[in-house]
Amino acid sequence: MALTDTLMDGLDRYEIGPKLRGLRLQKKMGLVELSRHTGLSAALLSKLERSKMYPTLPTLLRISMVFSVGLEYFFKREEPPVTIVRSQDRMRFPEKTGRKNNSYHFESLDFPAKKKKLNAYLAEFSSLPVDDVKLHKHTGVEFIHVMEGKLGLYVRDGEQQLVKGDSAYLLANVPHGYRRIGRAVCRAVVV
Numbered sequence: 001m002a003l004t005d006t007l008m009d010g011l012d013r014y015e016i017g018p019k020l021r022g023l024r025l026q027k028k029m030g031l032v033e034l035s036r037h038t039g040l041s042a043a044l045l046s047k048l049e050r051s052k053m054y055p056t057l058p059t060l061l062r063i064s065m066v067f068s069v070g071l072e073y074f075f076k077r078e079e080p081p082v083t084i085v086r087s088q089d090r091m092r093f094p095e096k097t098g099r100k101n102n103s104y105h106f107e108s109l110d111f112p113a114k115k116k117k118l119n120a121y122l123a124e125f126s127s128l129p130v131d132d133v134k135l136h137k138h139t140g141v142e143f144i145h146v147m148e149g150k151l152g153l154y155v156r157d158g159e160q161q162l163v164k165g166d167s168a169y170l171l172a173n174v175p176h177g178y179r180r181i182g183r184a185v186c187r188a189v190v191v
Contacts, residue, residue, distance in 0.1 A: 142170050148187050
């Protein structure tokens, strides 16, 4: 690999072009308007945004001043594209601390990830009498996939039974709760 290719790959990882474009679009600014503010041509700015060219530091400084960001903004490493969570690093928690009968225990499957768009859990459900199922609600939606056992899913005042391989998608602002049905272990992924 040539030195030029190595340098290009090194610069590509900072994604300077997409960061420039992101700043411009965030301000709802066109290339021509940015050109007027920086004194750089719209054609040059377009090439920079598409990573067809790499800016010199003085050029990048002119652009950064328009958006009130420092040069370090362009060289900060973004969150890695993959976050690995090892099973031995997960911690198990009850549904509610201090409660004698919990409907489930859970492990966060994604706790170290930053800027999450969802939360994923591995849940192990308890066998409770129907009267002890605690209903809860929250914003958003919930997806449940049963990996083993038989799960009683309560939505409002009705029960749906899910077995290994079954999934459910529900509006989480509707009161809902869970319990294991039978003696076999019941585990599910909850997103």
